[in-house]
Structures are given as structure tokens and as C-alpha cells.
Amino acid sequence: MALIEVRNLVKHFPVRGGVLNRVVGRVHAVNGVSFDVQRGETVGVVGESGCGKSTLGKTIIRLTDPTAGSIKYDGREITTLGHSAMMPIRRKMQIIFQDPYSSLNPRLTVRSLLREAIRFHDVVPPGETDDYIAELIKTVGMRPDAADKFPHEFSGGQRQRLGIARALSVKPEFIVADEPVSALDVSIQAQVLNLMMDLKEKFGLTLVFISHDLKVIEHFCDRVLVMYLGHVVESLPTTDLHTRARHPYTRALLGANPIDDPNDRRPLTVLQGDVPSPFSPPPGCPFQTRCPRVMDRCRSEMPVLVQRGGGESLGAEAERVACWAVEADERSGVTSAAR
């Protein structure tokens, strides 16, 4: 059974404006997203700014409440659980934020900010808290004297290690990592990715890894969900990404990523057209304004996320794509991914 089951998840944010501060519109941040995360799996979520990937991450661990849809954790419906019923589950689900500069309380020493959650959830007996904190700090590869320093005394990479230590402190099963390495320099990014890979092994973690960087996702994740304007447009195993990705947006993302080899220079895929406003997405496919393969049907009818070759599985191996052009290819027997 999947550890996380998300079905038709919707999150809209009201937009207020005018003199009376009335709701004048809604931002469709997440618009009917369904997927499973198997125990021990690492699922990547990729997409550009404003596609709803961070909102999705926060909604599945209920840092914000969904507008509609359901979230199951370990088979249990958690979408509408109250504050106290949610508490034991919160301990199992943690998040690592993007910005290591603003996600740690600047007034607390590392020891006190780690202690807070450990004591609240009573992770270890009170007498063992200090030893446990020392061990945590060692686990994330920092020196023991870090415990009595304040967050501002650390560099970005070290702060991100502290963010990871805080997430791990309550012994979670499931972690949402929201752009954990995006704010870091390349050499530090590699260190933090290595650390996360080690910890995932060591603690048998299940992860949802949100990033805008396809290279990082390919390296770290088993499967990737590609998001565009609140919709998952494609989902497939990362090993097959380059060869089997079919959605024109996924192909554009792959083609726009500069290859780090000067002997392999090629024109980057350049999309024409502008991203539609998330307040008033056009009817039909959200990608229609920039899609090189747009057809009449795309302008009126929202494509459905369907599994290639039929079937209903949301499992790890399934390749799902929401695109009328791809559907037309399938019907006419075109199977080659590269276009």
C-alpha cells in the first residue's frame, strides 16, 4: 500500500482587492492533482515558478488546508483531521524549506530550536535530550560545538544542514524537501545532496523532492511529476526521462536545459508565447499558449492524465501524460518519444 495517496487535490487562494477588500478572483495553485508515493520512494516534482509545486508540498503535509480532494497517509484519511488528531501524524511528516536564511528562528540557539520539537513530541526521555541533539548534529555532518551557536553564525550550506537536522529530530517517515539545494553554491549543493542521499538510506525515508532543476531531480529521484500551472502534465520514472518523456512541456524543459559540454552545443528549445495568468487560466490545456503542437481540441478541452498503454495504476512504474497531441500519436501508432 502506498504511504501517501493524493486524489484530486485542489488548492485555490482567494485574491482580494478593491476598496472593500473583497475576493476578486482565485489563484488556481493546485488544480486536481492525483498521485501515490510508495514507502521508500523518492518522488520529484519539477516545474517553473508559480506552477504550484511548493503549494502541493505544503498541502500534502497539511501546512495549508486543501480546497478540495483527499490525502491519505498510510491508508488513513487525513484531509479533515482536527488539530489534536493530526498531531501524531505531523510527527511522521516533516518539511525542509528552500531558504536556510529565513526558516530558522534567529533568536534561538541550535540546541533550543532542536529541543523544541523533540520535547513537544517527546521523542526521547527528557534526560537524554542533550545526547540526542549531539547525535543529530553529528548525523548531519556538523561539529558538536554547533549546538550552542545561533543560526546567523553559519553559512548557507550549514544552515541547510540544520534545517535537515530539525526535520529529522522527530524521527519522521516522510519528508517534503522544498527546493532544499536551490539557494546553495554548486560545491555546497553537492555536499547537501550527498548528505540527503545518505540519510534517506540510513533512516529509510520516503521523500517528495521539489525542485526546478531537472538535473538534480534526475540524480536524486525515482520518479518525477512535471507540473504546469497547477496541473500534473506528466509523470514517469526518472531513468526514462530523456527517452520516454512525451509531453511537449517536458520536452521543452529538457531542451531548454543547457548541456554542460562545450563540444555539444545545440540551439536551446525556445518556447514562443507567454505563460497565462493563474487567476484566469484559459479553457482547455494550460500549456496551449506556448505549445508547439497545439491543436483545436487543446483550446476547448482539458487533457486528462492517462496512463500510456491503458490501465489505472498510479504506481511507481506508470507513465502518465496529459496531452491531446500525444493521445493522437498513440492512436495513430506513433510511439517514438523524441520529436
Next chain:
Amino acid sequence: MRTGGERVRASRDSGPILSVRNLVTRFRTDRGIVTAVDDVSFDLTPGETLGIVGESGCGKTVTSKSIMRLLPEHVAQYGEQSQVLYKGLNLLKASESEMRRVRGDGIAMIFQEPMTSLNPVFTVGWQLDEALKYHTNLNKRERRDRIIEMLRLVEIPNPEKRIGEYPHQLSGGMRQRVMIAIALCCEPDVLIADEPTTALDVTIQAQILDLMNGLKERLNTAIILITHDLGVVAQVCDRVQVMYAGRVIESAPVGEVFHNPQHPYTRGLLDSIPKQGGKQKGARLPAIAGIVPSLWELPPGCRFQERCKHKQQQCVDQEPALVEVDGHARRCHFPLGQTLATLTVGAQ
């Protein structure tokens, strides 16, 4: 473009358009004087794209701002021997009025954050017009035509309408394109682009890079591209300088840097990027240990020694000099992939 072609061809024959010689930039701070850029030299020829690569604090942005003399003069000092030569003029010693003529007209700059570098209270058209008013003799109608032409060149749809809009009405990618239009409207000889695409999504980045490449071909502009993104460097640069803690540690043609890096730091940077196509999926990345040293507490000898896998006693005792062999310069006592023979030649 009007005169771009002839002007550039003339300057191509006369060698480099911009020469930076032994640039040293120091800052006076509360903690004493700190040297942010230490002995940087390079030549830039028309039509060439030079990449300056390095991590936060390595001095790449200070280098570009020193060239443009945009650093606050009461805290920034330049070395005695330092020169930035543009058309025979040493910009570091130039007067403010001489600098005003060079900025925008001769050398233009694109900054990382398009939202903060555009003035929010003026329209896009006004901001483009400002540069033209100062640097050209065109009348109002001609300037307006020119502005529309420039906006069309950077592929902004509907430019007649856009010139009356304010920066907040544009998307991030469009703002960056407006910045490029402002930088290019006087047809500068040199364009300095400081992380021009870092704040943008990859599909928008592709548009901007495509645009910069096109402009380079059309106007033969020389470009200094400052970035930490090695993929971008691989795709657009001709030469690359890698900087570390204020020093240039490697400088070579782009192919050499990627396929024959000689400094262990360059090698480490290349290894730190996850490979495309998940070729090493799930494997540990060969990361560089440790962090960049603070400029106040630089280690003795080589600045990279504390993080270097190949460190020897000599690296602690003596800072290596920047040694050039066959157009490939590196600052390392024990460069990678070098036989003993070439080492001795290099030392002479």
C-alpha cells in the same frame, strides 16, 4: 543596426576592445581592509564571450562593477598597478564625466535582478529614452522609433503599447529583456551580463541566451558573462576564467576548461553538477569538502589548499603563480593531467 557593422569591424583589427590589467579591488570595512579582487587580468576582443565563473564571494561581481566603476568610491580602492583600458582610456583613473560617456555607450551592464534594477516609477519607454537622450543626438520622434525597434529586437510583443507600461506590469522574463534593450540601445562595444538568467525559469533563460547570442552575431558585441551556471557557460562562452576567493585560478578556452581542467577546484566544480540523463543516478557526487574561506582569514599559500585533495607541503608554504601554457593558465603547483615535462616548461 545603423552603424554597428562598420564600427565593430574597425575595432576588430585594433586588438582587444577592453583590457583589464592586474585589477585589485579593496574595500575599507569595520574589520579592516579586505581584498575582494586580487590581481585579475584579461583581454576581451570584439565578438568574444568571456565567462567568469565562481561561487558566492569569489569576486566575480566586484570585478564587473570595478570595470564600470560602480562601486562606492569612499569604501572601494583600486590597486596602484591596476588598469582597465578601454579605447586607450584607463577607466580606473577616468573622471566621472568621462565615465558617464563610457557607461551605456561604450560598456553596458545587465544586472541579475531585473525588478530592482528598473526604476518602478517610470515607464519602460522613459527608461530607454533616458540613455538615448544622453548618448545620441536623435530627436524625440527618432528616439521613439529607435526604442520600438529595440523592444522588437528583444522580442517584446506589442512594443508600441509596452513603452507606456511600468516595470510591474511586465513578467520577469520581459523585464530582463527590457534591461537588455536598455543595455543595447546605444550599441555598446562591451556588454557585461552579471547573472542575467539566474532569477529566471529555464524556458525563459533559453529565450534570453538565444537573444544574447543573436545580438552578438548581429552587432559583434563583446560579452562578459558572469555566472555560476556551468551549463550556460558551456553553451555560450568562448573563454572562461574561474575565480576563487578573489583570485583567478584557471583561465582557458571553454573546451579546455570542461575537458582538460587543470586546477583541482575547476575539476571539483564540474564534478559537483549532477550529470544529465541521470548517468550517475543515486551515486554520491564527488563534492568538494569544506567551504570557501573568509576573505579575512585566508589560509597561507594556495587559497584552495584547505579543500584540496591533492594538497602538498608546497601548497601551504607558497601561493602558486598563474602560469600559462599554450593559452591555458592555472594557479596551481600540481596541475591535473600534466606530465613532469610540461610542468618544467611552465615553471621557466
